[in-house]
Amino acid sequence: MKAFLLAAGVGTRLRPLTDSMPKCLVKVCGKPMLQWWLELLEFHGVSExxxxxxxxxxxxxxxxxxxxTKMDIHTTFEPKLLGSAGTLRANRAFISDGExxxxxxxDNLTNINLAEMMATHTGSRAVLTMALKEMDNPSTRGIAMLDESGRVVSFEEKPAQPKSRLANAGVYIASTELLERITGKMTDIGYDLIPRLVGDIQGYRMHEYLRDIGTVSSLEAAEREWPKILHAVNWNGKEI
Known part of the structure; x- marks a missing residue:
């Protein structure tokens, strides 16, 4: 299995930490966020x-x-940020096996059960499966509404008045068809791509820990919360 790990963010709201390092190398409980993600991906069988x-x-x-690590890790430098959808489009050759x-x-910290999410995606035959988390303050993220089968029937990025509490968790599983749906004008997954895929997206309700490490206050909260998660569950989100 392969994974795109989007790590090019500048992290303006994390200054002064990001005045001397990239956002993805900011540490939570002694490890860079990038390392937490690599450990999670490798645990779930990602090879590249x-x-x-x-x-x-x-x-x-x-x-x-x-x-x-046993994984093959590649990097691609963006002198000018391409946006999340732009990165996928520019590196579509990375996905060549049809899987x-x-x-x-x-910049999200989580112990989401990727294997369970993959099972949902495989069974749904969707172009994209999007992890969703119920949140008390969902207006800071993209908000989805689902039908009885779990299909996304509406999506709005950072609405002032959310219609649901199901927030985009920033974790996706995509079929290769997704790359064909990204046109040259699309730059952002949330604003440009997802709204055009409504009906072809499966929602996956996650119950594991999730925190966007976008501000100093959220980083401080993660420093308090993450040790409790690590001592209670493993990378599958299962109790130890």
Missing amino acids: VLINTHHFPDLVESFLASYS PFYICYA
Whole structure:
């Protein structure tokens, strides 16, 4: 299995930490967020990962050079940010085996059960499966509504008045057909791509931990919360 790990974000709201490092190398409980993701992907059988870089790319390369893994890890440098959909379009050659693949945002911290999500995707025959998490303050994320079969019937990115509490978790599984649906004008998955795929997207309700490490306050919260998660469950989200 392959995975895109979107890690090129500058992390403006995490300054001053990101004045000297990329967002993906900001540490949570002693490990860079990038490392937490690589461990999760490897646990779930991913064999090849493509990471996009932009801000302090040399530091990402240095980290990966010293990181021990059985996975094949590739990087692609973006002098100018392409946007999440733009990165997929520019690197479509990475997906050549016809198998479903993961798309993950490196600034989210989670222990989502990727194997269970893959089973949902395989059974749905959807173009895209999107992880969704019920949240108390969903207006900061894309919001989905599902039908009885779990199909996404509406999606709105960061609405002022959310119609549901099901928020986009920033974890996807895509069929190769998805790459054919990305046109040259699309740059962002949430704003440009997902709204055009409504009806072909399966929702996956996740119950594991999820936090967007986008601000200093969210990083501080993760430092308090993540150790409790690690001591209670494994990478499958199952109790230890």
